[in-house]
Amino acid sequence: MSEAIARELMAQRFRSFLPVVVDLETGGFNAERDAILEIAAVTLTMDPEGNLLPDATYAFHIKPFEGANVEQSALDFTGIKLDDPLRQRVALSEAEALGEIFRPVRKSIKAHGCTRAVLVGHNAAFDHGFLNAAVARCGIKRNPFHPFSSFDTASLSGLVYGQTVLARACRAAGIPFDNQEAHSARYDTERTAELFCAIVNRYKDLGGWALAQREQGMEEA
Numbered sequence: 001m002s003e004a005i006a007r008e009l010m011a012q013r014f015r016s017f018l019p020v021v022v023d024l025e026t027g028g029f030n031a032e033r034d035a036i037l038e039i040a041a042v043t044l045t046m047d048p049e050g051n052l053l054p055d056a057t058y059a060f061h062i063k064p065f066e067g068a069n070v071e072q073s074a075l076d077f078t079g080i081k082l083d084d085p086l087r088q089r090v091a092l093s094e095a096e097a098l099g100e101i102f103r104p105v106r107k108s109i110k111a112h113g114c115t116r117a118v119l120v121g122h123n124a125a126f127d128h129g130f131l132n133a134a135v136a137r138c139g140i141k142r143n144p145f146h147p148f149s150s151f152d153t154a155s156l157s158g159l160v161y162g163q164t165v166l167a168r169a170c171r172a173a174g175i176p177f178d179n180q181e182a183h184s185a186r187y188d189t190e191r192t193a194e195l196f197c198a199i200v201n202r203y204k205d206l207g208g209w210a211l212a213q214r215e216q217g218m219e220e221a
Contacts, residue, residue, distance in 0.1 A: 006045065018114040020120065021120040037070070038185035039062060039097050039101060040188070040190075051197075054197060060091075060101070063092065116145070116146050119145050132147065166182075174198075
């Protein structure tokens, strides 16, 4: 019964969209030209009280697509070593990595009674642009993510905590953040997921979502 309640709450909360947190580490700032080097996604779920929670993490190293550009400054910033033997053994092509991400996202959409995923990211436009470029490059027809709508935790945490940098926003929200671990897709995505959940749940605790539900019920009555 509790799972059914959580499923219904999630389907209602974001207009039948399922928020999925995504982070990409790239070889530059040009989505059409520069390589995606890492991708991670965290699916979210909801408890029977309507609290948003991180669910599962999926993270992959990616081989630069043929002809891709990788700026040395980007490698210096992220600490990614393209010639690392372990990375070379486990890295997937863009198409393989997107398939591994999209498969559980579709499953989670269905499990929560939603119709589509909506990307959540810190400075979401950047990750969304690279994701859409990779989808087009790989010829993927069934992208579970909305093509242009997204939730940006940089804007949301600026509103709620007065901070837009991920590390500072997390600390303001009481979420531990290790700068030594930052700039890996997995770590940044998991912290962003915690941050987004903290913001949504804080709004609920202040009466925001519950108020919206009551107003809707009054209008329907």
